[in-house]
Amino acid sequence: MQIAEVLQKLEQGARRLTPQREVIIRLFAEHPGRHLSAEEVHALVKEEASEIGLATVYRTLELLTELGILQRINFGDGRARYELNQEEPHRHHHLVCMRCGRVEEYGEDLLDSLEGRILEERGFKVLDHELKFYGLCRSCQKAQGHH
Structure with missing residues (x-):
């Protein structure tokens, strides 16, 4: 999924691209094929934006999943993981x-x-x-x- 498509989906969902959302979306774009849990996303984004809390990461992952930007996958270990939605x-x-x-x-x-x-x-x-x-x-x- 290209960044233009992501912006379009955010606009269609009447959401704006906040700095926190942008950092998280870019993280997935830079790690294609990785299946990241909320905790892993939080650890990786804290390196770049230390003010982002785990609750913000959870809310952002839920929003991006609702908008079809991310896909939530459950591997049966109790931790949901996320990846960019495939075309x-x-x-x-x-x-x-x-x-x-x-x-x-x-x-x-x-x-x-x-x-x-x-x-x-x-x-x-x-x-x-x-x-x-x-x-x-x-x-x-x-x-x-x-x-």
Whole structure:
């Protein structure tokens, strides 16, 4: 999502681009593919704008999600994470480490052919899907002595 699109969505929602909102939006734009929790966003924006409190971060993330600028994703660990909303839905999957909580994207859409079969066999047009793989990342495997 380009910054012009973000500004347009804010205007459509009758919201202005406050300095706090701008810092948070820029953070996501500068970290594509990262899935950041509110606490992680807060820690990263405090480096640039130390006056931003955690409550402001939570409110801003909620607003940006409502306006469709960010997408909230739940990986089942009790912490919502956010990423910039993609123009095309469901074009990547997530790899979730069950030990450290790290989330990586897997860029190839593995379910395109399955969606085609579902349409052909059942007449059901899939508009979106979500696929998460749970396991151990490389670092956690090394730490546990797995190869």
